[in-house]
Amino acid sequence: MLPIESVYQTLVSRLSQHERVVLQAPPGAGKSTWLPLQLIKDNHFKRIIMLEPRRLAARNIASFLADCLDEPLGHTIGLRIRGENFTSQHTRLEIVTEGMLTRMLQDDPELDGVDLVIFDEFHERSIQAETALALSFEAQMAYRDDLKLLIMSATLDGERLSCHFDAPLVQSEGRQFPIAEHYTSVKNEADWLAQIAPLTIQAMAGQSGSALVFLPGVKEIKAIESELIAAKNTGSIAQDTAIYALFGKQDKKTQQAALKPCSEGQRKIVLTTNVAETSLTIDGIRIVVDSGKEKITQYNVKNGISQLLTVNVAKSSAIQRAGRAGRIEAGVVYRLGSKEHFERRASHAIPEILRSDISQLVLECANWGTSIDDLVLLDKPSPKQIDAANSLLLMLEAITADGKITSLGQQMLSYGTELRFAHMLIKAKQLEADYTGIYHLAVYLVALFTSQVNRSKDLATGLNFQLKSPQPNFDKELRLWLKRLKLTAVNHLPLEYLSIVMALAFPDRIAQKRGNGLRLANGAGATLYDDFPIYDDLLCIGDMGGATGQHVFNACKCDLAQVERALPYLFENKDVAQFDENVGRFIAETQYCLGQLILSRKPSNKALSGDEKAAAWCHIIARKGWQLLDLTFDVEQYIVRLTLAHQFLPNAFPQLSKQHLFDHLDTWLLPYLNEVNSLAALKKLDLLAPLKGLLDWQQQTLLDELLPERLVVPTGSKLKIHYQVDGPAKLSVKMQEMYGVATTPKLANGELSLAIELLSPAMRPLQITQDLAGFWASSYREVQKEMKGRYPKHFWPDEPANAKATNKVKSRM
Template identity: 35%
Template sequence: MAPPGAGKTTVVPLRLLHEPWLNDKRILILEPRRLAARAAARRMADLLGEQVGQMVGYQTRDERHISSNTRIEVLTEGILTRRLHTDPSLEGVGLVIFDEVHERNVPTDIGLALLLDARGTFDTDVRILAMSATPQAEKFSALLADTQGPAPVITSDGRSFPIDVRYVQRQRNDRLENIVSSTILEALKNDAGDVLVFLPGIGEINRVRDVLLPLVPPHVDVLRLAGALAFTEQDAALNASSGSRRRVVLSTDIAETSLTVSGVHIVVDAGLARTPKLDPRTGLTELVTVTSSRASADQRSGRAGRVAPGIAYRLWSRIEDSTRLAHLPAEITQVDLCGVALELAAWGTPLEHLKFLDAPPPRALRLAHDTLQMLHLLDHNTHVTELGHQTLRLPLHPRLATMVARSTSSDAWIACVISALLDDRDILRGRPDSLPTDLAQRVAIVLENEHHPDADRNGVRRIMERATDIARRANIEVDDSLTLAHIHTRVGALLVLAYPDRLAMRRATAGQFVLRAGGGTWMDAKDSLAHEQFIVAADLDGDRKSTRIRRAAALDANDVILALGDDVETTTVTEWDSKRSDVVTRTTRKVGSLVLDERIIATQPSPEVTAIVMRHIVINKLSPLNFDSDVRSLQQRIMFMRHHNSGSWPDVSDSALLATIPDWLEPFLSGCTSNADLAHIDIGMALHALLSWDAGIELDTLAPAVFEPPTGRTVTIDYSEPDAPAIAIRVQSLFGLLTHPCVMNNAVALKVQLLSPADRPIQVTSDLPGFWTGSWSQVRKDMAGRYPKHPWPIDPTLR
């Protein structure tokens, strides 16, 4: 353990190179950042008076400067895990140095866990050295313990000079770029030396630079330092000023450890850091700006005292300083673990048998396993599939590696460009809310098929270089013949291979979409993708209430079906469609909650269709059937006969008919699929079919449908009241009738409602002879006055 500048990175490996126990084997040094790896290798080569690639070399994801003579290899951390998978014993390696282990990056924790497991499993004598600038030595000593006890801790105080720490209180409404710029200008005016400024990201760096450039004196250079910048710009920021010129270096936390920015005597610390964090709801890892830790503040301040007394400006209060976290949480506890889960599954050792300072959180690991299984990189037993092994060979997130691995030869180069775009910051600059979401447009810009005024030329060049490197590693040829139309039709189809869970379908409102899993998301209604039916949202931003689409691509249903294959659920359902009033056979293709398409085909008669029709009739309580007045009359007559002679007559009440539909109606449903078909069924015939031949004759005899009066038209007998069937008839039609009308062989008298010539009720009687001899004379007088043109005889029994 030693403070920044003590020589851990560049002096220790050279000092150990000729130790007898190393036995002329190689030393691997792991650095958390590409820029740090380059700088460390160059510094050690300079100390040896050699070129990089001789005794000292380095390898990052994008560069390799190592020869057969190289004894010290400076690697970015992810390189080690790849080597361990192919050579677990690290043949020819005597020492692995984990530099800046206090940063607790995911590759550090994974590489250390796998190397410790390999030491215990394979025949290897590789030694491990962990180097840190902050006091966490006890944790690492315990982790590296062996049978002889905890690993020894070596401490060096290094050489540092006093730091004058000055606190500058930032007010709530102070814009970051303004308070930082004013502090820098004050330091340039009052203090000597170059200024190193710590900011959370490239966006803040650019905004501070824009404020500073018009204000700094002519002899002051304003430089940027960040991992995303070109090497030439990085080198310019690291090199000391010439002559009387001064520098202001605007840097991310990349200059916090491992790197030495020459000539710095002043540090301005904004007190912020950008760290990756997982949102468990969406499964996304996003970079969030947080308050930096006390350990980070001390390391940043220490950069001012490397060669002489220095000054550190902290843009927060002394009181707030004491409330900050001592260290930020380990990255492995905060981020998406898809890459980790795939690495561990490929390694094969159960998680509980691996040594971690902080074990991967179970919830995040389960989410990662779900994602990897969705991508078909792990099987249901969490074993790595053949596709999973292919993706492990690519220096990409498993999602992007899946897209590259599954792409066809004609689309593979586009997949490489998409991966490079999504693996870096957006090439379009400006207010995020004003930028288009279409990822295909960005691909076209990189491939020079399209131009955009907001495109960052350096960013475009960097993406092209990165895409070319991905293609080289995946044995994919760069395709210069792609047309703009082809790009715009294929980006979405490729993107869904990486983000099948981010497939989204447009709602009724332009710009409003629903995701495959059911959540909502949105983009500006004027965006070029706002009216697309299907999109893949690769970049989502926002909180739980409102997730906004930042980068996406359009695709059609056929692209989804082709890409997702087994994930597309095809269902064929034959059911009653209430809107069509018909039985339909509906074939639906879905992914999650999204309906890709739906086809309705003609329904053929079958027992299944008949059963559906009968269910429809029951649900609607016989209403689809044509129960006209004649049918209702027949139904009531049968129920009348059952009432008076229940033993031999069927129950044809509505409730009984509903309960026995298969018995009496099914023979009449052949070929029926709609309400229109049901309306043409002769229900009277169906009810008659329940009666024997003799019963039918008996029904017409004992319970006739109509009553035939002495004169006039026949009238329908109402059997709704079985004990008192009724008729309504004009009194003139009964003149000459001496006996009361009856049914059931005169056993049941009809209730007769006597009507006037205007069909208005006059009187109700169940004793017609008594009416004639009784109240007729009074009725006659009243009716004769109202209807003088109609006959009103004194003796109605005469015709």
């Protein structure tokens, strides 16, 4: 009996009573296979769509379930992934992936005929799954209150999911045998890969059963595969041990060979990526060798570059990997790295939505007719991610200035590939009449980038090489694109149009020489290696990266006149007003620009308006920082009070932290800058007025009640409170003025602690306390004894909590 069976009736009941349900169940519980099959067998739902985040798992699960029914794939059980569609009018359970559910929702927001959508392995937090869930949630709210959503997770915090999506939580125990752990320390982290093959050989020699070896990528898999084959040839690994590679971009036949059971008396070693962490059962595995590494895509919002990085896996992923060894019997995991290193790892990985280029998500939102802010997402992308996405989409003609999707943007979404490449292919086809052969050039360039072959530093050279001696991966990718676009291969490419095609895909990466480096159209900087073969003043950059993320890996020359003729929409004249610090006055000029690249400029003789001056000041403040303004103590304190007000009462006060104010100067400071004509005048600007203008009268009154600027003590003195963003507020006051105050005053309805610095008559600190009552009852006695001798003319009562406060000596009381 599978563990999921014990909660099946509870789950069915919850699904009948609620629109959404969260199921938390570890690997091996049966949630991906037994559960959806049983739901259709029992006719609880007419048609189910189940989203799987990985193609390999989707294909494997669909085939397994079809076999369970003794039916061909495409009958009761369907599969829909990129390039494959096995569905029919009889299909009741359809496994989908690769953004297919998002496309289905965009084409039919009501999901006609579907009554349950299952999101499997949601803990992987793929951006595609998050997008599809958010749109399904919207569809449920707007069109289909009878549509059910089931969110299934193995390791993610089920309580958080339940609370966020307003869904009851059903929990199932897993079926897990004990797993012994072995740790192997790494002396030199840079040489970690060299230890994997010896560790695998050691594990196979010391254990029975087959092994699953987790590696970060295909390159590492190929390296270890060669080492293990050599070890097998020398007898270090038994001859009856088969060695397989398993990763996402293999053909189905190769993948199935790695997944199928061994012949009797044989063992196997499967080298895999994190594609095998979940949703796959590989027969005979009771050994896991874990490198503790994975490859992730990290987006740099400054330069618009996504880099593939090798990083340590989170603890939750490591536990998932180890769990593969205990599915059928007691197993063992060999982890590379010490136990101390393992315990220091992050508990969960950073979600993809927080570290990725979200252009596709922003465009999906525009196509849906909403914004990211309105979507129900577990984690929201940062404003900088959203701004970067909008900037790119504008350059790709996918959205209008007000964020509406264009007809070209809708076409791009239907291509099922990166938006950059979709834009390049669509526009190159349109340009074919004027630039013969440019469509084929675009297709070959897409194949060059998507096949992950060596592209050469000069992209023209790289394309020529593949044209004459194509590598297998390039050839395979090219044939797929040619077949899809109904084109035939060619023997010649018009490389003179390469800069146009590159500008179609990477308009933000057109770069201009600036000193010893480059400036990109998106405003970022870049550097060239000393041996880079192209030294023109203008380049079209393809890939960048390296330790700083700024090194150019490949590019081509940029024929600016040609790009300007073919793509005039990339260029514009801008009237610019700015304050020139060198001459101490405003200047106005007309700049001819490509993004943030200034290609030419000419002076403008028109007089500057107050609004133009204000915008220029905002620009220079944003560039130079707060030091251009007079941040007095009162101003700093007011900003801290605004920050705390939002922290304690987010529904009553907007987000107005110091960073937020700096990032949005145009929303509060701009109107006060129209008459400022010099840096000296800017420095004298009173900031309290514009800051207070951010709150209405009721908010200002509430702020003074919750977080007053001053506190009135029993003597009538109005003393300033010193607030800080982190930690308690502070009040410095003479001890005699606090007599009669039995307990510490409360701030922000008791949410914020107040630290009272009690001072001597000479204004020297005597005690800092957040518990005035405790101080009066204990430590005060020692202070009283010392102060009576030092300040005999002052009042030092035996019961300060009940004494009369004073700011006078005894003779004048």
